[in-house]
Amino acid sequence: MKKNPLFQIFIGILSFIILNNLFITTNAQTKTNKYTIVIHGGAGYISKDIPDSTRKTYLNSLKIALTIGKNILAEGGKSIDAVEQVIRYMEDNPNFNSGKGAVFTAEGKHELDASIMDGKDLSTGAVAGVTTIKHPITLARKVKEKTKYVLLAGPGADQFGKEIGVEIVNNHYFDTPRRLKNWKKRHNKKIDKHGTVGTVAIDMYGNIAAGTSTGGLSDKMHGRVGDSPLINAGTYANNKTCGVSATGIGELFIKNTVAFNISALMEYKGYTLKQAADEMIHKRLKPGSGGIIAVDKDGNYVLSFNTPGMFRGVANSKGLFEVKIWK
Numbered sequence: 001m002k003k004n005p006l007f008q009i010f011i012g013i014l015s016f017i018i019l020n021n022l023f024i025t026t027n028a029q030t031k032t033n034k035y036t037i038v039i040h041g042g043a044g045y046i047s048k049d050i051p052d053s054t055r056k057t058y059l060n061s062l063k064i065a066l067t068i069g070k071n072i073l074a075e076g077g078k079s080i081d082a083v084e085q086v087i088r089y090m091e092d093n094p095n096f097n098s099g100k101g102a103v104f105t106a107e108g109k110h111e112l113d114a115s116i117m118d119g120k121d122l123s124t125g126a127v128a129g130v131t132t133i134k135h136p137i138t139l140a141r142k143v144k145e146k147t148k149y150v151l152l153a154g155p156g157a158d159q160f161g162k163e164i165g166v167e168i169v170n171n172h173y174f175d176t177p178r179r180l181k182n183w184k185k186r187h188n189k190k191i192d193k194h195g196t197v198g199t200v201a202i203d204m205y206g207n208i209a210a211g212t213s214t215g216g217l218s219d220k221m222h223g224r225v226g227d228s229p230l231i232n233a234g235t236y237a238n239n240k241t242c243g244v245s246a247t248g249i250g251e252l253f254i255k256n257t258v259a260f261n262i263s264a265l266m267e268y269k270g271y272t273l274k275q276a277a278d279e280m281i282h283k284r285l286k287p288g289s290g291g292i293i294a295v296d297k298d299g300n301y302v303l304s305f306n307t308p309g310m311f312r313g314v315a316n317s318k319g320l321f322e323v324k325i326w327k
């Protein structure tokens with residue numbers, strides 16, 4: 001029987017629409033009205049004798065950062081956007097060791113590291129040792145979304161930033177009087193040891209994202225890379241388990257694969273988020289190493305550290321909004 005060509009075209013279009021709708025339906029994620037976000041601005045020795053005005057400045061900066069992320073999530077935005085925008089704010093805030101305010105290297109310069117991960121598809125982007133990128137977290141996201149790679153380092157990463165048009169600055173832009181003063185006193189190992197920033201969030205669609213950005217360790221050797229741009233060590237996110245951002249002595253977080261191990265303990269051993277974080281922060285790492293912030297797939301959170309303090313905050317859809325420094 002000879003088929004009518006118009007009829008065949010009609011059947012073709014109809015099949016395309018049905019298959020397309022089926023694809024959209026199977027990929028759609030259920031929207032809830034629940035979200036959680038946690039942030040950190042570094043863990044370490046933070047003297048309780050700091051002036052009241054300094055304490056208020058830090059708490060206020062944490063509140064602003066947390067509000068940026070909370071508002072994005074409360075409006076139904078994506079966790080990956082909340083993570084990037086919170087960290088961009090912290091990179092602009094000279095009180096934190098990331099972006100403007102990053103510590104000095106041994107040579108008196110700044111080398112910045114950052115990474116971001118989307119727990120929905122495990123997509124990842126990171127940059128290490130960049131010297132001219134105003135917002136390393138944004139460049140890390142560009143690596144994730146615009147290249148087939150995971151990590152770009154050194155001049156190649158700076159060049160990629162220039163080519164794609166992210167904001168470029170002179171390395172001296174990152175100088176701050178406070179970091180310079182501390183760098184000059186660099187034999188005092190208690191100063192400026194920590195101060196990395198990070199954010200983890202779960203959005204209304206159940207997608208978890210995590211990001212971390214840092215100037216690294218004060219007085220570090222030229223070329224030294226810490227845990228922050230290393231997925232699995234300083235950052236990890238997986239919708240099946242949790243998202244994690246770490247702060248502390250990077251070498252220890254790399255050796256202990258801290259961020260991934262928290263997720264792995266949950267996935268392979270059935271640990272709760274708290275049990276997994278306790279195992280890594282309080283049993284595997286020695287006191288004084290640092291801390292992590294994390295959110296699991298059910299919106300539970302952990303802010304765990306083995307140092308005297310950690311600049312931190314948490315907000316969620318139940319109305320929780322809290323920022324703290326010490327235990």
Ligand code: GLY
Pocket residue numbers: 196214215216217225226227228246247248249250251
């Ligand atoms: N955790 C930051 C660093 O070690 O570079």
